[in-house]
Amino acid sequence: MDRPNLARRVRLGIPALLITTVAGYGQGQAPPNRALALVGGIVYASPTEDPIRNGVVLIREGRIAAVGRKGAVSLPRGTRILDCSGLAITSGFWNSHVHFLERKWNPAARIPAPELTRQLQEMLTRYGFTSVFDTWSTWENTRRLRERIESGEVSGPGILSTGEALIPKGGKPPEMIPEILGFTPYDVPEVANAAEARAAAVKLLDSGVDAIKLYARTFSPPIAALPETAIQAAVAEAHRRGKLAFAHPTNLEGLLASVNGGVDVIVHTTPQSGPWGPSVLAAMKKRGVSLIPTLQLWRYEIRHDRVSAQDRFVNNGVAQLRAWLDVGGTVLFGTDVGYMANYNPGEEYALMAEAGMDFRQVLASLTTTPAERFGLSARLGKIATGLAADIVVLNQDPAKNIRAFADVRYAFRDGKMLFSSRK
Ligand SMILES: [Zn+2]
Structure with missing residues (x-):
């Protein structure tokens, strides 16, 4: 059932590691049972909260299941890990x-x-x-x-x-x-x-x-x-x-x-x-x-x-x-x-x-x-439990260089990877 979708993702150069995790979301299918964790980056959950260094964002079924410091967030068995060490993580x-x-x-x-x-x-x-x-x-x-x-x-x-x-x-x-x-x-x-x-x-x-x-x-x-x-x-x-x-x-x-x-x-x-x-x-x-x-x-x-x-x-x-x-x-x-x-x-x-x-x-x-x-803050705008997993991973910390906002490693929407700069 996932095959055409998988084939398209491979053509787009999305890392094989993620294929089984992200394929199929948003298509009315039962999402895969495996969660995805973005691990090790600095997380700016919202513009007003303190940054979480060495943070974890856990994504499950298209939503943010948890956010916190590494070690403080328990990952379900079989969770796929995406190493985000040295990167910065914000809401989409x-x-x-x-x-x-x-x-x-x-x-x-x-x-x-x-x-x-x-x-x-x-x-x-x-x-x-x-x-x-x-x-x-x-x-x-x-x-x-x-x-x-x-x-x-x-x-x-x-x-x-x-x-x-x-x-x-x-x-x-x-x-x-x-x-x-x-x-x-x-x-x-x-x-x-x-x-x-x-x-x-x-x-x-x-x-x-x-x-x-x-x-x-x-x-x-x-x-x-x-x-x-x-x-x-x-x-x-x-x-x-x-x-x-x-x-x-x-x-x-x-x-x-x-x-x-x-x-x-x-x-x-x-x-x-x-x-x-x-x-x-x-x-x-x-x-x-x-x-x-x-x-x-x-x-x-x-x-x-x-x-x-x-x-x-x-x-x-x-x-x-x-x-x-x-x-x-x-x-x-x-x-x-x-x-x-x-x-x-x-x-x-x-x-x-x-x-x-x-x-x-x-x-x-x-x-x-x-x-x-736009009246969508119940679903979008922050990295918070229960909100849609619309997430951006930046190559640099925008607190140190404002242009880092344009230097994107990954973009996710509803937990599905829309872009990866990794070929
Ligand atoms: Zn215009």
Whole structure:
């Protein structure tokens, strides 16, 4: 029964040691009776707890069965041991701003499973992202991708998605833009007013998206903005159903329209504007928004411009994040991969540290904060008994080097190995 699955794992180069332990999870089969123990690493069970040196994480039936010091955790007979000496162990990471718009994801229903698994590794799981929030793609296609992952046929992260973004009337990019960006041609709802925004939100939410995404103001020509009343109407529809609203701000005007319109998550800083002053920060704080800084994106976005302009753009974003941290603002990690072609998040970690975040704050933005924001903290975000075994094993200790967060040895989701850097 396990054979096709085993064969696929062998092709992916997952260590033979683990095959009998991890194969078959998440496929509706009875999981193997053998547990897996990650032994000997430094365990950061959550951003606020003391690290456990020489720790053990015991995984059984897709869940965390125990965590503690080596010797203090009893291992069931026959437990497979994965030596993690010298490595660091954390909860699985969230990337709360990704896109499945590139041509490589379409048609998700027909791309061979090993190819999809490999592509998901290259963009996400090799960097420890066991959960992602897709904040604009073609929902019908992303839904199929998610179904194939959840059926166990494709190995990949948990996916939440907004589906198509709501675009201001007249703001849809010219047809050549998706082609230039390497995207599958897409259709997006353009809305002019509250009634159209509500109707577009209803249609998307009825089709099963997890949140809505509002393009409050376009970033590139043609420049157009959503009226605040349109934002309010779409947000109200999402909130009525217990769903969140994300917004792309672009500049101060778009940011304030989003915040005042009731949006929950701001998906970028706004380097096109000047610094965020006290009144902007107070409005954001009062509304309880979460911020996804996407600092690494800014150098990428204007990579054809002079380096001095690139430096200014990045520094604006870093200063905005610093100001947001100073008022105690909430931060979610996200990089905009799938739009940004550079998948490696290492630079994002370095820039977050430059803005003043220590490794525990960065870890929170990757784990507990998104799990809480998205209503999943009963299952995800920490290494704790009973939670899903979504776990990242890093080659280095992120307390000593912030870029270690991008240096992943293994990634597990529901106890199943999604990625190993060992061939
Ligand atoms: Zn984006």
